[in-house]
Amino acid sequence: MESQARASVKYLPVSSDIPPLLQSCKKRQPIPINPTEAWQRFTRRTASRKQLKTALHARQNGLCVYCEITLDNSENQNIGSHFDHILPKEKHPTLTFDYDNLVLSCFATGGEIKADEQDTAPVSCGHAELKRTNNFHETLFIKPTDSNCEHYFSFELDGGAIPHAGLGSSDTDKAEHTLEVLNLNCLRLKRLREDTITQLYQIVSELHSDNDVLKRFLTLELQENKSFINARKQHVG
Numbered sequence: 001m002e003s004q005a006r007a008s009v010k011y012l013p014v015s016s017d018i019p020p021l022l023q024s025c026k027k028r029q030p031i032p033i034n035p036t037e038a039w040q041r042f043t044r045r046t047a048s049r050k051q052l053k054t055a056l057h058a059r060q061n062g063l064c065v066y067c068e069i070t071l072d073n074s075e076n077q078n079i080g081s082h083f084d085h086i087l088p089k090e091k092h093p094t095l096t097f098d099y100d101n102l103v104l105s106c107f108a109t110g111g112e113i114k115a116d117e118q119d120t121a122p123v124s125c126g127h128a129e130l131k132r133t134n135n136f137h138e139t140l141f142i143k144p145t146d147s148n149c150e151h152y153f154s155f156e157l158d159g160g161a162i163p164h165a166g167l168g169s170s171d172t173d174k175a176e177h178t179l180e181v182l183n184l185n186c187l188r189l190k191r192l193r194e195d196t197i198t199q200l201y202q203i204v205s206e207l208h209s210d211n212d213v214l215k216r217f218l219t220l221e222l223q224e225n226k227s228f229i230n231a232r233k234q235h236v237g
């Protein structure tokens with residue numbers, strides 16, 4: 001793997017800092033008989049929901065774990081977030097309350113962007129059709145908790161996310177499958193990424209004669225809570 005490879009699926013190290021209400025629920029129900037119902041019961045409780053959301057938000061630096069968009073910033077249409085099980089709880093009941101199988105993904109449930117003639121499939125990440133319907137190959141799907149997930153993708157100037165050029169054929173297959181399952185090359189995301197990259201290059205070129213100002217600008221723009229942080233790092237880091 002080459003060091004300049006960057007993530008699209010953002011790496012989340014395994015955490016020992018598990019929200020207590022989630023942990024106690026997992027203790028009570030290590031293998032729920034009806035995972036969907038058990039999960040709904042958990043998230044209906046405001047305290048449980050808030051505690052988990054706060055923990056994941058901090059763990060992910062406020063970014064969607066899949067596309068790296070800012071979750072609570074109106075600059076990105078304020079699309080909200082939902083809890084996503086990386087591997088489906090219906091197929092893996094033991095992972096229903098597993099903190100390392102839980103992430104925040106973009107789009108509040110019910111608040112997804114509607115398709116139109118120009119952008120026929122604007123919904124990505126946890127609510128993308130293939131991910132939402134669990135219609136993917138688990139062995140090919142690159143999980144945010146895979147320690148090497150950050151090595152699979154790179155970003156083009158037009159905003160496209162592609163498998164990193166240094167990958168072998170089986171890793172390229174995994175990257176392509178993951179991009180497809182999460183719909184990470186929808187028009188909406190490509191445009192947002194392209195705008196981010198283009199704007200960065202423009203400002204970097206305007207500031208290139210003043211090294212101190214440029215350094216300060218890049219320090220701010222490469223903070224871990226910035227949308228598309230890994231596309232930023234790849235291009236101007």
Ligand SMILES: [Zn+2]
Nearest residue numbers: 064067106125
């Ligand atoms: Zn997303």
